[in-house]
Amino acid sequence: MHSLDPAAYRDLVRRALDEDVRDGDVTTEATVPAGRPARGVFIAKADCIVAGLEVAFEAFRQTAGDDLRPTFTVHRRDGDSCRAGDAIATVDASARTLLVAERTALNFLQRLSGIATRARRFVDAAAGRITILDTRKTTPTLRALEKYAVAAGGAANHRVGLFDAILIKDNHIRLAGGVKAAVERARAHRPGMPIEIEAERVDQVDEALAAGADTILVDNMSTPDIRDAVSRARGRAKIEISGGVTLDRVPELAGTGADYVSAGALTHSAPAVDISFEIEPV
Numbered sequence: 087m088h089s090l091d092p093a094a095y096r097d098l099v100r101r102a103l104d105e106d107v108r109d110g111d112v113t114t115e116a117t118v119p120a121g122r123p124a125r126g127v128f129i130a131k132a133d134c135i136v137a138g139l140e141v142a143f144e145a146f147r148q149t150a151g152d153d154l155r156p157t158f159t160v161h162r163r164d165g166d167s168c169r170a171g172d173a174i175a176t177v178d179a180s181a182r183t184l185l186v187a188e189r190t191a192l193n194f195l196q197r198l199s200g201i202a203t204r205a206r207r208f209v210d211a212a213a214g215r216i217t218i219l220d221t222r223k224t225t226p227t228l229r230a231l232e233k234y235a236v237a238a239g240g241a242a243n244h245r246v247g248l249f250d251a252i253l254i255k256d257n258h259i260r261l262a263g264g265v266k267a268a269v270e271r272a273r274a275h276r277p278g279m280p281i282e283i284e285a286e287r288v289d290q291v292d293e294a295l296a297a298g299a300d301t302i303l304v305d306n307m308s309t310p311d312i313r314d315a316v317s318r319a320r321g322r323a324k325i326e327i328s329g330g331v332t333l334d335r336v337p338e339l340a341g342t343g344a345d346y347v348s349a350g351a352l353t354h355s356a357p358a359v360d361i362s363f364e365i366e367p368v
Contacts, residue, residue: 088237090140094230095194099144102190107149114185123154124181125368126188128195130168131360135206137164137238138198139175141231142191146177149187154180165202165238174361181367188363196358197228198235204356205239208336208349215340216347219244219326223350232353244348252276253303254283265290269297282326291315295322303348305329309338316343 128142139160146156156179162168174195177184208218218241224232233243245251254268262268265283272281282301285291288311294302295318304315306329316325326346327339339347 088234090231090234092140092144094234095141095144096148098227098231099141099148099190099194102193103145103148103187106190107186111182111186114182118181118185120180120182121154122181123368124179124184124365126177126179126184126363126365128174128176128192129362129364130162130170130172130174131362132170133203134168134199134359134361135202135239136162136166136168136174136195136199137202137235138195138231139164141198142175142195143177145187145191145194146179146183150179150183153183156183165240167206178368181365184363184365188365192361192363194231196361197356198231198238199359199361201232201235201353201356202239203359205236205241205352207333208352209240211333211336212340212347213337216327216336216342216344217242218336218352219346219348220352221328221348221350222247223354225353236352239352241352242346252279252281254281254299255303256284256286256305259284265293266297269294269299273298284328285315287311288314288318291318295319299323301326301345303328304344309342312339312342312344 143158150156156177159176162174212218220233220236220243252272259265259268262271269281280300282303283294283299284303284305285294286305291302301324302319303326304312312327319325325344326348327344328348331347331349
C-alpha cells in the first residue's frame with residue numbers, strides 16, 4: 087500500500103474544521119477549562135479495516151495550535167483488521183483540543199475505514215482469482231483519500247483521473263467515428279500509453295482487438311459473454327469487467343478468467359464504520 091502524502095489532506099482537514107468550528111466551539115469553551123490534559127481513544131464498534139489515521143490525527147494537530155501538543159499512540163495501523171471493541175489509537179492532548187477536533191477526525195476515519203472495509207470484502211470474495219479495481223466514482227475533492235482507503239483494504243487503484251490513462255468509452259467511440267478511429271487517434275496523441283477501450287457486445291470485443299487495444303472493458307455483459315470475450319482476447323489483450331458488479335457476484339466473475347473487475351461500489355456505496363472516541367481526564 088502506498089503512503090498518503092500529507093499535502094493530499096492538510097487543506098481538506100483545515101476546511102472541514104472551519105466548516106465545523108468557525109469562530110469557536112462555544113460548548114467546550116463554556117464548560118471545559120483551558121489547558122486541562124485529557125486522553126481520547128478511538129474504539130471500533132464493529133469489525134472493520136482501519137484507514138485514515140493520519141488524516142484523523144491532522145485534525146488534532148491543527149486544532150491544538152500553540153496549546154498542548156498532541157501525541158498519538160497507534161494500536162492498529164491503516165490496513166489492519168479490527169474487531170468490535172478493539173482500541174485503534176490513543177490521543178493525548180488538551181481536553182479542548184480533543185473535543186473540538188473529535189467530529190472532524192471521526193468523519194474522516196469512519197468514512198475511509200468504511201471504504202477499506204468494503205474493499206477488503208471484495209478482495210476476500212475474489213480469493214486471489216481476479217484483481218479488484220476502484221473507479222472514479224469518488225466524493226468530489228476526496229479522491230486521493232478514498233483511493234488510498236481502497237488500497238488499505240487490499241484492492242487496487244485504477245486510473246487516478248482523466249489525465250493519467252486512456253480509457254475510450256462509448257461516447258468517445260461515437261464522437262471519434264468508430265473504434266478503429268478512436269484507437270488510432272489515441273495512439274497518435276499519446277504514443278506508448280496503454281489503451282483501454284469499452285465494449286458492450288462481443289462483436290465490439292473483436293473490433294477492439296483488431297484495433298490493437300491493450301485492455302478491453304466489458305461493460306454490463308452477461309457471464310457467458312464475459313467468458314467468450316476472455317477466450318477471444320486470450321494472449322492479445324487483458325479483460326476488465328465493469329457494470330452490475332456486486333459483492334455477491336464477485337466469486338462468479340472471478341471464475342470467468344478475466345484479469346480485472348472494477349466496482350464503483352467500493353467508494354460510492356461504502357457505509358461509514360461505527361467508531362467512537364472516548365475521552366477521559368488525565
